[in-house]
Each structure stands twice: as structure tokens, then as C-alpha cells.
Amino acid sequence: MNTVRKARRLGLVAVAMFGFGFALVPLYDVFCDITGLNGKTDDTAAVAARHVDAARLVTVEFITYQHTGLSGEFSPSVQRLQVHPGEMHRVDFTVTNPRVDSRVLRAIPSVSPGRAAGYLRKTECFCFEEQPLDGRAQAVMPMSFYVDEALPDDIEVFTLSYTLYDISEQAAGQG
Numbered sequence: 001m002n003t004v005r006k007a008r009r010l011g012l013v014a015v016a017m018f019g020f021g022f023a024l025v026p027l028y029d030v031f032c033d034i035t036g037l038n039g040k041t042d043d044t045a046a047v048a049a050r051h052v053d054a055a056r057l058v059t060v061e062f063i064t065y066q067h068t069g070l071s072g073e074f075s076p077s078v079q080r081l082q083v084h085p086g087e088m089h090r091v092d093f094t095v096t097n098p099r100v101d102s103r104v105l106r107a108i109p110s111v112s113p114g115r116a117a118g119y120l121r122k123t124e125c126f127c128f129e130e131q132p133l134d135g136r137a138q139a140v141m142p143m144s145f146y147v148d149e150a151l152p153d154d155i156e157v158f159t160l161s162y163t164l165y166d167i168s169e170q171a172a173g174q175g
Contacts, residue, residue, distance in 0.1 A: 052086035053149050059083075060147070062091060063161040070105075072096040074164045085149040093126060093141045095164065100135040104171035107131070107141075107162040116158035119151040127162060130171055 060083055062076035077092040097103050107127040111117035122128075126141030133139055 051149055052084050054084050056085055056153075057082045058085060058147050058151060058155070059157040060089075061157065061159040063159055064093065065161065065163040067163060067165045070164060070166050072098050074162075083147055085147045085151055088123070088144060088146050090124075090142055090144045093143060093162070094138060095131070095133060095141060096138045097133045097135060102135050102168070103133045103166055104168045105131045105133055106165050106167045108165065110161050110163070112159045112161070113155065116151065116155050119148040119155075120158075120160065121146050121148055130167065132171075 059080055061080045062078065064074045064076060066072070066074050073094065073096045075094055077094070081089060081091065083089055093107075095105065109125075109127050111120055122143060122145045124142055124144040126143060131139065131141060
């Protein structure tokens with residue numbers, strides 16, 4: 001009897017750990033919304049800048065990561081870009097799915113240093129929605145942005161990173 005009870009408890013622990021793993025991304029989003037930590041960007045910018053500060057240059061670096069177990073390539077069209085605050089720019093991100101089966105992907109952005117996140121205005125971004133990708137396919141995903149002219153003068157360089165997650169199982173459960 002004692003062995004059966006231990007096996008049941010271990011099974012419940014495994015199920016709880018699996019459920020917690022699925023809940024991590026939404027919990028992370030809520031945590032970042034509440035605390036403002038980790039440079040989460042405000043994905044609601046829809047109005048273009050009114051003034052371009054041609055006298056100032058800011059360097060924006062782009063980094064991509066893939067969550068553990070996700071195969072394929074995920075990369076930006078440029079690694080770094082010098083921009084004038086207020087000036088619109090577009091960077092394309094390419095993703096490939098070498099697997100036969102289709103995938104549904106989700107990108108989570110982060111900005112470092114975190115103070116710069118409030119000054120990055122994305123007007124179009126693949127991170128706003130889930131991205132379906134057929135098997136053995138490649139997609140180019142655009143991101144259009146500008147840096148707000150109010151960016152503090154001491155921030156001359158910041159990094160925008162995206163981590164790509166496979167959310168196929170979660171998306172299938174919603175459909």
C-alpha cells in the first residue's frame with residue numbers, strides 16, 4: 001500500500017510540474033505587467049512619431065532565442081541598427097520549421113536596459129499574435145518601430161530580444 005501511495009503522489013507531482021510549465025509564460029506576463037521588470041515592452045503603440053531628432057543616434061541591437069526543444073532557425077535581418085529617435089524603421093525576422101508537422105509559435109519580447117522599454121514604440125510586430133508555421137516552411141515576420149524622442153540622453157544603446165516558444169499544444173486546446 002505504501003508503494004502505491006508514493007507512486008500516486010509522484011504522479012501528482014509530475015502532473016503539477018507539467019501544468020506549472022505551461023503556466024509559466026502567462027504568469028511571467030502578469031508578473032512583468034505588475035512589476036514593470038525585465039523590460040517588457042508596451043505592445044500597443046499605434047501612432048507614428050511626430051518629430052525626428054536627426055541630431056541624435058541610438059543603437060538598437062536585436063537578439064533572438066528559441067525555447068528549449070524548438071528546432072529550426074530564428075534570426076533578425078540585422079544584428080544592430082542606428083536610428084534617429086522618432087524615425088520609423090522595419091526589421092524582418094526569419095523563422096524556419098524543419099519539422100514535417102505544423103507549429104504555432106509565440107514570441108515574447110524583452111528590452112535591456114529595462115528603462116528603455118517605455119520608449120520603444122512598436123507599430124507592427126509578429127509578437128502581437130500567434131504565428132502559425134507549416135511544416136518544412138519558412139516565414140518572414142516584420143516588426144516596425146520607432147524610438148520615442150523622450151528616451152533619456154544617457155541611453156545610447158539598448159537591446160531588443162525575442163524568445164520564441166512553441167505553443168502548438170496550447171493553441172490546439174483553444175480551437
